[in-house]
Amino acid sequence: MTDAETLAQRVREGELRLYELEDHADPDTAATARRRLLAAETGADLSTVGDYGFDAGEADSNIENMVGTAQVPMGVVGPLPVDGGAADGEHYLPLATTEGALLASVNRGVSAIRTAGGATARVLKSGMTRAPVFKVEDVAAAGEVSAWVRDHVDRLAAAAEGTTSHGELQEVTPYTVGDNVFLRFSYDTKDAMGMNMATIATEAACEVVESETPAELVALSGNLCSDKKPAAINAIEGRGRTVSADVLLPHEQVQQRLDTTTDAIVEANTRKNLVGSAKAGALGFNAHAANVIAAAFLAFGQDAAQVVEGANTITTVDARDDGLYASVTLSSLEVGTVGGGTGLPTQSEALEVVGYGGGGDPPGSNADALAEVIAAGVLAGELSLLAALSSRHLSSAHAELGR
Template identity: 75%
Template sequence: MTTAEDLAERVREGDLGLHELEQHADADVAAEARRVLLEAETEADLSTVGAYAFDAADADSNVENMIGAAQVPMGVVGPVRVEGGASSGEYYLPLATTEGALLASVNRGCAAIRRGGGATARVLKSAMTRAPVFRVADVGEASEVVSWVRANEGTLREAAEATTSHGELRGVTPYVVGDSVFLRFAYDTKDAMGMNMATIATQAACEVVEAETPASLVALSGNLCADKKPAAINAVEGRGRTVAADVVLSRDLVADVLKTTPEAIAEANTRKNLVGSAKAGALGFNAHAANVVVAAFLALGQDPAQVVEGSNAITTVDVRDGDLYASVTLASLEVGTVGGGTRLPTQSEALSVLGVRGGGDPPGSNADALAEVIAVGTLAGELSLLGALASSHLASAHEQLGR
């Protein structure tokens, strides 16, 4: 029987590469062998890294050269009432983070929303994008390619959708910069986040473009998608789910839970989230949307790098007849309930808490519900932080919680 120590020694002698260990032992032994090697070469203690609670084989499609797991503390906020297009009822939202006081703050916002009767949420648009870039001889050829694409979108749709049983091509938008032609493909990917689906489908469509036009594909992703990078196009056109949530809280409720007034929160939002963000040249106009989005992503098996787009949010606050109206609109929240990290046991369990694990009926409804609940959680976080700032309680709250 091959042991972890045997495999580690073979790597040390150059007989095996780190990536080859699963060919000679099961996934857990291979991971242990890498820990044995690292502990010997670095004097690190990896006993906690190795104390994970799932089979290493379950992570085969999620990570290479596995040594164990990074265990991020997970908590829960709620319940919070959500009235959405795909969600309806009271939800607990699991969040994973290393930032103390975050869940306490979000939970305070959830309490305010719950006592106010709940928040409304809607997915306004769903479109995962991939934007390849092509080379042409000149702007004349660029115009020819654009004209062909606009006249033959049905042909591109047929080629793209032949690669998937779930995805649907919503549209193709051409952009020209000199001798570069970008085609921004937008897909309805149902309950999948859909980046891989969009990539494979777009590759098939690109082959048609190359066969029928003078364009030559340079890169399947031309950064006009735009994936995992701050981009104004995502703020305007959206990517993944564009989702909004809002709530009205009475003046008495604001005073009781948030310890301030609607006017003070509205002024803090205007001067901080709107004016301050504009002066900074920010794309997101919010207090800390990224905090809730990435904590939800880690807990629920989403791609944490896509917090770049997920935090592209605008928070608005108004005083209405003495009460507080607040909303948050996330332009590009890229989430799914099937595929990727959602298959990992811990994240799968967290999705079950929300009741959205796996594919929905109809397709896409589970991912829509997930987006709506995350949006309401983000709204809760915005309300709580704005309340703390407006009442000058931010520093004292962190001090009281020992953070």
Template identity: 70%
Template sequence: MSQPTPADLATRVRDGDLRFHELEDHADADAAAAARRLLVAEATDADLDPLGEYAFDADAVHGSNIENTLGGVQVPVGVAGPVTIDGGAGSGERYLPLATTEGALVASINRGCSVIEGAGGATARVTKSGMTRAPVFRVAGVAEAEALVDWVRDHEPALAEAAESTTSHGELLDVTPYVVGNNVFCRFRYDTKDAMGMNMATIATREACDVIEAETDASLVALSGNLCSDKKPAAINAVEGRGRSVVADATVPREVVEDRLHTTPEAIAEINTRKNLVGSAKAGALGFNAHVANAVAAMFLATGQDEAQVVEGANAITTAETTADGDLYVSVSLASLEVGTVGGGTKLPTQQASLEILGVAGGGDPAGSNADALAESIAVCALAGELSLLAALGSRHLSSAHEELGR
């Protein structure tokens, strides 16, 4: 039987014979996407031909990464570096792939990498790891809440057994209960190895919740009670961490600061204090940094991470101070960087290429090491970006750089 053409499929949708989301049931995903482009272009008078240029396997992404596929969007990818990273998950020179449409961003981060390289490289470490999911339960009152908290603490091994029955990789690390009136939130935290792990944590937690409901008087209201907290700015992530908490730092000699950044360690330290710390505090910000979101977002897009989790990933604190020898010490601490090297968008071909640039594609040996190394690379990228922007402010070159590079 011959394959229906995109025009045939579009006609059947117009005639009411097929529904818009059913096209892949009657043709391959490329033909279905082409049919949707015809229909949407007809309805909106838009030129959708550019969306038809993509490198991924449309059948592979349908139902896994996307629904109602039209095609693909291309974002320019640049590279910064190389920069030497002394990491807990691996050390050596790395190029940093960045997907962005913001002129001057790659140039700025590349300048920061060059300065860090001139200082002997950066150090980075993952200090805490664990993906969270926090369901909310309804109880009769505070006495029943206390009983549930005690039960959860006494039966954590049983909850771990239930949760881990759903995955061959995930491991329940701990469960922390929180009580608000007749609401009890249980924040489950998992080691998800090289996966970002949000789906893994959700499925595992659902199984554990069944045990709680069967063995206690509590009733599950929602599998996510927002104390996780996913894709929202939240102080709990800044304090307790989520995904990976990672820190990067470097000490830049005074002469390198003066010769390459055209400012001084004292100026950079003062700007950081007055801008990133005092200014952010006055604004009521959760992140105390200059533009960590830029580095996180660009590397997330390049490597196939969940772009909405830039909200948590940019929850970072930048510090800068002059050392006793008159050099510049600078650091970035990212509290909740949620990344993986397997699953989700990481399996798409262009994103795989970026992960291969970093040497972290697929699962690591030991498990979790590739995701750790990716987190360390993103932290150093953010460090380079912070250093470069603070120096541009110190030398008063920020506006001229954006003018020169088209922004």
């Protein structure tokens, strides 16, 4: 095997390319060589980037041209009691972020939820989507393709499910725009987030469509899925898991734990999350759901770019005779407990903390439970921020914590 300095020199001389280093050395030596090359060419000190606690080979399926790790501080909130369809009991929720005061705020919401007996959460719908786009001659042909697809979902399911031992095709919905035909496939991917699974399965189904209809595949993803982009279809139809969480806080607990009143939180939610979001043309009607989702995604090894879809969250608040009712509904939370980044050492440990790492029994139950706990965490964050805004404590809280 070649040492790191020699490898770096061979790259500088043009003999090797960055992505070829693992062919000549073990993954850790290859990463060291890249750091030395970058340090020599940029003057950067990469000693902290290179100080990571696992073998670089463990990240082989997650990264190319590895130089080290980006270490984001991780904290924890809890215990957070969740009465879910899959999650049950008290949970500590690890969150990774660089935003000071975020965990303190979420933990305050968790405390309020805990004194009320916990949050209730349910996964309402589950389905990972992929929507290829086909071209046809004209609208008559588009109608023919759409009709054929509706009548032969069983054939498409056989082709798609033949590529995986876990995924199940739930439905295929045709959409036409002139000479374009989009087919939105939806899969039950069990405990996997399932994007790759859905892509591979859909490719097999597309071969059937092309062989049996006049449609010609243009792109395996036609953006009607819609992945990692703001899209109303995900806010309406859902993608990944649609999950809700709610809680009823007695009025006295609102005052004691959140330092405000039920009426003040209701007004802040209406004017900010509902009216303000509507005026802005937002797809998410919430205070900062993406804050908790992003921190959870980083901690649990989820695809961070899919925070975009997770932000499709609606927060509702009502004043009831016996307390403040608050809920969050995350229409498109894309999470998994197997595959992707969930197997990385740090993220695997975080999943152990929350209690839902790996495959569930029955399949899909662990990912459902994780979604429910994240939703309850989002609810805690919404309550705390709305309380801070309604009591005008937001800036003073940041100042007090030195953030």
